[in-house]
Amino acid sequence: EPEVTQTPSHQVTQMGQEVILRCVPISNHLYFYWYRQILGQKVEFLVSFYNNEISEKSEIFDDQFSVERPDGSNFTLKIRSTKLEDSAMYFCASSAWGTDTEAFFGQGTRLTVV
């Protein structure tokens, strides 16, 4: 069964460092998303991406964040200068035709900023 895969599963980084979280969405899907979940809190929307551009972003997704689809299969989230409060589980998701179709999530990358 097709699935969304994320790497790494866990990343520890020092405050101020740049991190790149990687995702391989389901191959025939067109819409891609990043969400995050701070420990003990709700899953929050960060950004949606379609047709090689951001379609929507939340207020959390400030200039420190960027997304890219560098090739036909990968979808990345970059955090330029990490802060302690960026520590969270980051989930990538994809859907075939946007919000009218089921969204499938990856297993997540646990980011710990020290």
Place this chain on the structure above:
Amino acid sequence: KQEVTQIPAALSVPEGENLVLNCSFTDSAIYNLQWFRQDPGKGLTSLLLIQSSQREQTSGRLNASLDKSSGRSTLYIAASQPGDSATYLCAVITDKLIFGTGTRLQVFP
């Protein structure tokens, strides 16, 4: 601003019980609603997607209903098993998914 709430926050039941998990949302202008399961420290597994034109959706022992006008969805789990123990999340869908607070379910043998 859309707020999504799930009741109860936690539930502990013996194996075999039929369960109802509740999800309420403040703005009925949604496209669809999706239910997920989350195991501790893991990702989100999609259980059911209910499109706005549907009133319910079934998959195996799971049945989800949607009443947009009253801002409610319920997830019914029949004959619960210990393997059903997890956190269950609902998400209302507009141009993105807005998640609820979750119900942490424990089913004991």
